[in-house]
Amino acid sequence: MTDLRRVLRPLLAALALCVLAAPAAAAERQIILAHAQRQDPANDPAAAMADAFKRAVEAATGGTLAVEIFPDGQLGGNRDMAGLVERGVIHSAIVTVGGVAPVYPPIAVAQIPFVIDSPEAAYAVFDGPFGRRLAEEIGRRTTLHVLGFGDAGGFFVLTNATRPIRGPEDLKGLKIRTIPGFAVLDTMIRGLGGTPVRVSSRDEFTALAAGIVDGQMNSVPVIVARRYDEVQRHVTLTNHSYAPYVWVIGKAVLAGLSAEERTVVERAARAAIEAGRATARRIEASDRGLPALERRMQVHVPTAGQRRAFQAAAQPMVTDYIAATFGAEGVSLMEAFFAAAKEAP
Structure with a gap:
């Protein structure tokens, strides 16, 4: 299976690129969203985030802006997916801190051990001024815009x-x-x-x-x-x-959306992050x-x-x-x- 995936990944990435290059006159446009987990929203926080995002975006736009999910590492590992978004091959990805490190190495700061001691504290840190500053620094140094920081399953x-x-x-x-x-x-x-x-x-x-x-x-x-x-x-x-998911989208992708669509994407991502966190807490206690x-x-x-x-x-x-x-x-x-x-x- 591992060898098969290594063969398929470049083919799937090429397919995603073809979707992105589809004529503007197509009936709907798509956001290609990748992550490394199985697409099982009830049992995985990343899958829950992706599912909630897809449903919210498509509902708010009447389906004129669709979300196509590539789960289970189909487009590569976390570093691969972050790199594909950075290069504009795919639109968006939910990746680990380690996946972002090759394009923004100072994110290592978020992995200093024994600093945060509860999920509530972690959410406050990454939703607050520090998280906003980290997102801004990533945006300043890369072609990535950070939609937010999700829960990868706790500590x-x-x-x-x-x-x-x-x-x-x-x-x-x-x-x-x-x-x-x-x-x-x-x-x-x-x-x-x-x-x-x-x-x-x-x-x-x-x-x-x-x-x-x-x-x-x-x-x-x-x-x-x-x-x-x-x-x-x-x-x-x-x-x-606490190693959060880092949800990235290409800055060029956002620039190509209308102001209304950008608002939809940002709001849908925030709601999806909350859905992922709820899933993570439920799984951890189950x-x-x-x-x-x-x-x-x-x-x-x-x-x-x-x-x-x-x-x-x-x-x-x-x-x-x-x-x-x-x-x-x-x-x-x-x-x-x-x-x-x-x-x-």
Whole structure:
């Protein structure tokens, strides 16, 4: 299946480009929206966002502006999809923070661990002044306009197949999967004493099953949905970072819409983000969330002291990396991120 998808992706991208290049006299125009998850709105936040957006846009425009959804990584991984929007091949994509990193590397600031400690705080941070500033900076440096920040399933936790992780010392010698091209996560894992190994999300399950990596970091619903509990034994609820979806659309796409259509798109995206967040919270509390992992894996909830030990090991190395890599821009964004988290409810 993986090889077949690699063959089909460029063909599907070309098809999307043909749709975009269709004559203006066509009966309807389309917004091509891609994401990496299955199009199952009841069971996936990205799918819920895409579905709600499609229904809202088509209802508000009477179908003259349609939304065509390409789910399940049909047009590539998160970095691929962000790049396709950046180059104008497709209109829009719901991608991870790591997917945006190649076109806007300072987004690494949003992955400083142990800063945000609740979903409500995360929403306030990314909906508020910090999120607006981050969106503006992405728009200033790229051809992308950020429609908003969605919920990718809550906070990241740490799993592994070898032993319980109760503190940073337990990570020593373990190989932990990180995202290719997103060095901030490598820095965090090194700070915790582990060894980062870069593996694409498409190959993550295989790498875990084969023992190429010992563990990984994802939100609980993603771990359940991708069946990582089948190849992992231990989970530590570190809740170390909140990695939102970044919903991007090409600036040229918005410029080609009427003022009324642009308003429809922006409002539909905001409503869709709320729908995705509601789906994420519902899944997390259901049998597709933590209750499932508690039945299938050994779950450890860090004490306040253990959480402080994780934070002390990882956060300084990450902040030093950001300051050294991104200079004044990174430091300024970092200060805004910490300030927003401190003011969040």
